[in-house]
Amino acid sequence: MSKLERFGISVDDGLLRKFDHFIRERSYRNRSEAIRDLMRAALVSEEWSKKEIIAGGIAYVYNHHKRQLANQLLDIQHGFHDLIISAQHVHLDHENCFEIIIVKGKVESVSSLYDQLRALKGVKFIDIIRATTGKLLT
Numbered sequence: 001m002s003k004l005e006r007f008g009i010s011v012d013d014g015l016l017r018k019f020d021h022f023i024r025e026r027s028y029r030n031r032s033e034a035i036r037d038l039m040r041a042a043l044v045s046e047e048w049s050k051k052e053i054i055a056g057g058i059a060y061v062y063n064h065h066k067r068q069l070a071n072q073l074l075d076i077q078h079g080f081h082d083l084i085i086s087a088q089h090v091h092l093d094h095e096n097c098f099e100i101i102i103v104k105g106k107v108e109s110v111s112s113l114y115d116q117l118r119a120l121k122g123v124k125f126i127d128i129i130r131a132t133t134g135k136l137l138t
């Protein structure tokens with residue numbers, strides 16, 4: 001188990017006021033919690049930029065009445081079967097489907113999958129979730 005370390009930070013009062021406002025709006029109980037989250041986010045960002053093995057998700061919404069599109073989405077996913085851990089499909093309404101696929105692998109593969117899905121005509125929304133395997137964070 002890791003031990004807790006304390007350190008001091010010098011910051012000008014204007015920046016600190018803005019930061020305190022920022023963390024209040026996000027319901028942090030104290031500055032330490034907020035700073036820990038920001039540190040983890042920076043490390044995850046670094047993980048993605050260094051092309052490590054990462055975990056993440058790709059979420060998208062599309063019109064399932066466009067049959068060709070649904071087939072294209074599936075074909076692309078099968079091309080990345082080694083990368084995709086899980087896929088969930090939700091019928092949002094009569095027309096719209098929401099899918100989220102969970103991935104674990106190389107950043108370049110995740111980016112390639114994301115780019116191919118995004119390029120399909122008829123995908124109404126798509127976003128990528130940059131998560132982490134957690135290995136680089138204690």
Ligand code: NI
Nearest residue numbers: 064090091097
């Ligand atoms: Ni559906």
